[in-house]
Amino acid sequence: MRIAVGTDHGGYLLKETIIAVISETGHEALDFGTDSEDSVDYPDFAEKVGSAIQSGKADRGIVICGSGIGGCIAANKMQGVYAAICHDVYSAQQGVEHDDMNVLCLGGRIIGTELAKVLVKTFLEARFVGEDQGQERHKRRVEKVKKLEKEGKQS
């Protein structure tokens, strides 16, 4: 898979580790910055990752900011982006398997590099099960989420 990676300055120190894991596991990393610890705005990097998914340049994405929260909120504003912060292995796996999560968000100031590596590997190995026999309920639920995305936008 092609994996779009975007971080702000709070996630920058994790970025090279994550890009290395993506390559080592046979995937292609698309690096959307940032490229230093200089202060930048997390929505700009979440947008780059989301746009890569929307255009089909990337299959999935990883967004990293200090806490994971701002990047996650921003990414989820983009149509077709299903992002979640997963700082435990169970969520990194089930978020894809049951919820069709396509963007993993991490807090670079919260987790260490070893946990980040395991979370990224888990995210990349997981597959949505909603098309599998006996697992249709997950597809039904994701379709309901997509309906909310389409119809629930007005305030």
Ligand code: RB5
């Ligand atoms: C940047 O200082 C910080 O606010 C940002 O990385 C992120 O944690 C926002 O959610």
